[in-house]
Amino acid sequence: MERYQVVVIGGGSAGMTAAAGAASMGAKTALVEKKDSLGGDCLHYGCVPSKSLIDAAARVDTIKTQNFGFNVSGDLDFTLVKEHVKSAQATIQEIDGTERFTDLGVDVYFGGAAFLSPNEIKIGHSDVIYAEKVIIATGSSPVIPPIEGLEDISFVTNESIFDLDKLPESLGVIGGGTVGVEMAQAFAKLGSNVHIFEGSDQIFSKEDQDISKYMYNVLKEEIDIHLNTKVEKTLYHDGKIDVHLTHRNGKEERKLVDTLLVATGRKPNLASLNLENAGVATKNGFVEVDSSFTSSQPHIFAVGDVIDTLPFTHAAGEEAKTVVPNVLFGLKRGLSHAHTPWVTFTSPEVFHVGKTEQQLLSENTNYRTYRAHLDDVDRFITSHETKGFVKILTDKKGKILGAHAAGKEAGEWMQIVVFAMKNKHKIGSLSRIIYSYPTKAGALQKAADIYWREKLFEGPLPKITRKIFELKYKITSRGDHPQEAELPLKRS
């Protein structure tokens, strides 16, 4: 039986980072992936295809809505949209291909891993390997809710929506979370007639309420959003999917759609791992880990979507980087996600880092709010893309507690706040750096400038300086003008 110092299960964002890290430190490492290529959800069914589709949809939308008089006509070629998506995936697949890992000395196995014992792992139907240490990074899959008739129709999830043959004329989306909203808007911009069926009373429920309300109002211009709506059953009717809905007020309704996307959350991929053979405990369906990502078995660790932290690629990657020294050298390093941002790639984009106003209120924290609206920022005005605003929350001394924004490319120009928070810079320092003019980050500068304006112009300082200037003026305007008297004589 082949023996490894580290076996990483799952070749997604977390697993690839962990395996590369362990092998680079010299440990004999194996990486086991159930599917036939590395990359995980992010590359195959998540971030990469969704962002590429969103990009294609934004271009189509620009052609339709901001064509500057060019006479563009014709129908959308959905195969070209798919090519745009697939070629982005192929490029990244090449970068993250098996060779990159074998070059680092990692033995890559393809096949589902399952524990036979705490140290023995079976791969597929044949290989069994011995692991001194294990990192579980098996990610998550879409939750399929128990809706009558759903299993009898051919619905799509994030794992199949990027393979649709043609653009659906109408798309129903169950779930108004990140996956649902991003996909709903992309398909709406491509030309589908889109409905979101959301069980709760809001979309963007994890965002600051000002952002979620704002985004609801923006998105409802393009998408038919049904809040407080229960999908009772689904069936085929006249070649379409017939979605039976009940609204919270008791009203019943039916919507006929060509394609139905289920985007109702995620569940960790644990079912086939036989964790009971390894003695690894779970909690609420996730692998239970302590702050150093160690499971109930001291030699088994877990990172990424399979644990109950933040389900994002960058969070998975950072957890993997943190766990490697713990695995190899017995350290107990932890990772706080207090400053881990996330971005929802709608139009406008939504940026989130730190606490929301609602969290601060529920903690009874004394906070201040600084806002700037994009219709007040020249760079957005120049391109006629003024939807959105910035909201920064601080304590009374200016320490940044949370920062939120909706706006064109907000995910890019808000990133500097993460640096500020992580390095304990207060909001005032965001105002004291020089921003190139005109840039989108000017929005951040405007919000931060309010802090100094309040401090400088609304505190005691202006009262004192006003008095000094009044006094000086009185002296200089008495008729005796020493400065003028001292001026050199003009040349004749």
Ligand SMILES: Cc1cc2nc3c(=O)[nH]c(=O)nc-3n(C[C@H](O)[C@H](O)[C@H](O)COP(=O)(O)OP(=O)(O)OC[C@H]3O[C@@H](n4cnc5c(N)ncnc54)[C@H](O)[C@@H]3O)c2cc1C
């Ligand atoms: C539609 C969509 C869009 C997203 N967009 C973004 C985004 O823009 N930005 C962002 O940060 N995050 C995004 N995410 C979230 C992101 O994809 C995940 O947080 C990230 O992929 C988690 O990485 P992971 O390594 O934990 O899991 P995964 O990437 O899912 O990797 C787990 C791997 O383990 C394998 N595996 C499972 N079971 C076994 C087994 N028994 N044996 C061997 N291998 C196994 C799986 O096949 C998979 O390859 C998106 C998610 C979705 C669904």
Ligand SMILES: NC(=O)c1ccc[n+]([C@@H]2O[C@H](COP(=O)([O-])OP(=O)(O)OC[C@H]3O[C@@H](n4cnc5c(N)ncnc54)[C@H](O)[C@@H]3O)[C@@H](O)[C@H]2O)c1
């Ligand atoms: N841009 C990004 O970074 C990005 C993009 C997509 C996904 N993701 C990650 O993937 C995770 C999962 O996204 P998601 O959208 O699947 O889950 P989610 O938890 O964000 O949203 C699921 C939504 O479905 C609703 N819902 C659940 N059951 C329902 C039902 N039966 N009927 C109607 N509505 C129902 C919930 O109320 C919720 O609003 C996100 O939390 C995020 O971390 C990130």
